Amino acid sequence: MTDPIAFIDLAAQRRRLGSAIDDAVLKVVNHGGYIMGPEVKAFEADLAAFCGARNVVSCANGTDALAMVLMAKGVKPGDAVLCPTFTFAATAEVVAWLGATPVFVDVYEQTFNIDPNSLEGGIKTARRLNLRPVGVIPVDLFGQPADYDTVESICDREGLWMLCDAAQSFGASYKGRQVGTLGLATSTSFFPAKPLGCYGDGGAVFTEDDELAAVMRSIRVHGQGSDKYDNVRIGMNGRLDTMQAAILIEKLKIFPEEIAARHRVAKRYSELLGDVAAVPEVPQGVTSVWAQYTLRLRGLDRETFTADLKAAGVPTAVYYPRPLHEQTAYRAFPTAGNGLPAAERLAQEVVSLPMHPYLTEGIQDRVIAAVKDASMRQRKAAAE
Numbered sequence: 001m002t003d004p005i006a007f008i009d010l011a012a013q014r015r016r017l018g019s020a021i022d023d024a025v026l027k028v029v030n031h032g033g034y035i036m037g038p039e040v041k042a043f044e045a046d047l048a049a050f051c052g053a054r055n056v057v058s059c060a061n062g063t064d065a066l067a068m069v070l071m072a073k074g075v076k077p078g079d080a081v082l083c084p085t086f087t088f089a090a091t092a093e094v095v096a097w098l099g100a101t102p103v104f105v106d107v108y109e110q111t112f113n114i115d116p117n118s119l120e121g122g123i124k125t126a127r128r129l130n131l132r133p134v135g136v137i138p139v140d141l142f143g144q145p146a147d148y149d150t151v152e153s154i155c156d157r158e159g160l161w162m163l164c165d166a167a168q169s170f171g172a173s174y175k176g177r178q179v180g181t182l183g184l185a186t187s188t189s190f191f192p193a194k195p196l197g198c199y200g201d202g203g204a205v206f207t208e209d210d211e212l213a214a215v216m217r218s219i220r221v222h223g224q225g226s227d228k229y230d231n232v233r234i235g236m237n238g239r240l241d242t243m244q245a246a247i248l249i250e251k252l253k254i255f256p257e258e259i260a261a262r263h264r265v266a267k268r269y270s271e272l273l274g275d276v277a278a279v280p281e282v283p284q285g286v287t288s289v290w291a292q293y294t295l296r297l298r299g300l301d302r303e304t305f306t307a308d309l310k311a312a313g314v315p316t317a318v319y320y321p322r323p324l325h326e327q328t329a330y331r332a333f334p335t336a337g338n339g340l341p342a343a344e345r346l347a348q349e350v351v352s353l354p355m356h357p358y359l360t361e362g363i364q365d366r367v368i369a370a371v372k373d374a375s376m377r378q379r380k381a382a383a384e
């Protein structure tokens with residue numbers, strides 16, 4: 001029996017970083033600045049230098065990052081915020097938190113990201129329902145930036161802001177610009193499985209808008225004014241732990257190398273799997289950070305396929321088995337135009353393969369062979 005393959009190998013990265021992490025954590029334990037200690041500010045400066053954003057507001061997780069922007073923009077009941085339906089629940093959840101209405105929009109099948117035609121339909125749907133469209137939250141699914149130029153031109157025309165949900169894409173780029181410098185603001189997550197992950201929860205917001213950043217810094221600590229016992233607005237406890245900031249400082253140092261390694265894995269997967277399944281399409285001028293490497297299984301039974309891979313020791317995951325507009329909690333919210341067929345199809349077809357920077361060519365070969373075997377078996381059975 002060969003060794004089981006990890007879907008995401010956090011242990012390999014832990015071995016690589018070794019004492020750098022131990023020392024960083026111990027330093028925080030000893031200096032005692034557990035809440036908003038010096039590492040938090042230092043990490044924010046490192047993030048700003050990494051992506052070129054003017055303001056970085058770190059926070060407790062990627063969900064709070066989204067919420068802080070919406071709260072700072074004063075999103076309220078009667079407002080509509082347009083979100084892709086093929087995403088993690090947090091994207092729409094924060095809209096509903098504030099009593100506003102998420103309006104679900106379809107995605108492109110080739111990139112998994114928001115479809116601007118459907119976005120136009122969603123804006124019309126919102127207005128027909130007497131809702132006030134205020135903003136759009138494009139999501140960079142699986143690490144690949146959305147079609148920002150087109151979405152932004154619609155936002156400009158319609159007077160909407162654009163909040164980029166880059167929970168999965170920090171480290172990617174769009175037409176020469178790093179993720180973190182697009183739209184009104186960009187949110188990200190440092191959940192352990194994300195390309196830049198910590199050892200717990202963490203997140204950040206990036207914005208060029210100084211005023212928005214100042215309001216979010218206040219929201220992050222219970223709407224503080226001159227100090228935390230001066231409450232000038234409704235806020236939250238949204239701080240990033242100092243310990244997580246210390247860990248992230250070390251992880252960010254090796255992040256560019258890890259991104260390059262992810263690119264190598266994805267390139268090889270795409271070269272060798274393109275003839276058995278639909279491989280991800282990355283448009284010209286865009287780079288993905290490959291949070292996930294996701295195939296579309298055209299004409300194959302997904303359950304049989306994943307069972308075959310599992311038998312070969314290859315783990316897989318399905319992101320996402322149901323689009324949000326079909327989820328119990330979100331079913332009652334409006335959808336764009338005449339339905340969201342691409343997302344519904346994707347939910348049936350997608351499967352993600354092991355992806356991380358420490359995936360050796362030997363392990364890649366095992367994954368590739370298992371995918372080829374599983375698809376060949378089904379095609380052969382269908383032909384008989």
Ligand SMILES: Cc1ncc(COP(=O)(O)O)c(C=O)c1O
Nearest residue numbers: 061062063088090091167189191
């Ligand atoms: C697209 C998307 N948005 C938001 C989030 C929320 O991030 P967090 O889990 O850090 O709250 C996630 C994370 O899983 C995500 O994938």
